[in-house]
Amino acid sequence: MVTDGTVLEARGLAKRLGRRQVLAGVDLTVGRGEVVGICGENGSGKSTLMRVLAGLLPSDSGEVQRHDTLGYAPQLPLLYDQLSPWEHFHYFAAARGMLQQVWEEGARQLLERYRFTQWRAHPVALLSGGTQQKLNLALALLANPAVLLLDEPYGGFEWETYLRFWEHVRELRAAGRSLVVVSHLFYDRADLDRTLVLHDGRLAEAR
């Protein structure tokens, strides 16, 4: 683990959705080069926490400090139905202000690593759920952000791609990138520096 500084810090996050207190004082600190797993039952608030950390959902109280660039892959792919993966890369690269040569090279590598090069020109609506999930993840990785928030990033991946994902996580960690990964699978724990469980709106170290 490479930790020389905090890249993401959350203090006392609370969030109520309707009548339900989903987050009730969440504290989280993520160091540089750290891979943190967040587990929890269905509906425990993992995705809500990720959206609050990303700034896509305001918390009712508490604060989030983001000390570096952030990437986010939502649980459900949020994509444009009629655009191809390549067009998505173009769109997301424009958002980050990336140079054409840089994003095209990055996109090629991601297409190859996650094994969906053959689908690069097909509209998303025609892709399988697994391939959409690959694109969803790849878009978060494209700009090589310092911190990645990945909400169940490999749902629908076939085994080979799943293994490649964790291989990629190890490479990113070695390069000093930090990751927060929401997962149900305790199998993944071998690749996590810390595993936290979200229960009753609070995070605790997993036993």
Next chain:
Amino acid sequence: MSAGSLRRIGVSARLVARDLARNRVAVALLVVIPIVFYGLVAATTGDRDIVFELAAGGRRLLTENERHLSLLFIGMVSISGLSAFLAFVLVLRPLGADRRLAFEGYRPVELLLAKVCVMLAVAVAVALYVTALLPIFFRPARAAGVFLGFLSTSFVYATFGMVIGAVVRRELEGIMLILLLVNIDAGWLQSPVFYAHARNQALIRLLPGHHPAQITMVSAFTTLALRPEIVAAVEYAVGGLVAAAGLYWLRVRVRA
């Protein structure tokens, strides 16, 4: 506005246009609906003369062919429905992905400006197409004015489609709202025949379809000035656009 911002708007506008153009249902509706509507009116409306009054005509009574009047009216109805629907699709369907782009670095105003560019192009295309079909059935007095009326119908209803797209959560709710608005306003209350005998005409004049309808009818059947109606229609379109922009920003913004 910086060069980077303009570049991002350009990329977004190109991709938004492609996303919309590949939506086969939307494109098919655009091509088929005006033909079907015109065809139905031409096949079912008689040739008698009818007397009606235009709000913009200084309470002057006009006597015109019923089929011509109905064709103009149904042209407006088809444009209002199509433009509102296409603009609605442009906003609601990609809202989640737009939020993600805002998270990645796009400013909501850049995404919105790109959509407005595409929306304006769509509005012009719809108005041109429906105007171009009209001479198959009859030639109005001032065709350019009729096009202007159709164009303003298209703009005004497109902005309302954007407002609805930025407000509702699900597609069905939005489509229901568009159908209701188009049916009640463009498809009923703005009919000059209905208007002539309507109570509370001031209420009808407040509705979004009113000024575009006046531009269309005044152009087709009179030589009266169009300017006051054009100004009012532009005000409506700009108002709708401002409302859509505000609502869209609320849905897409990312907290720092």
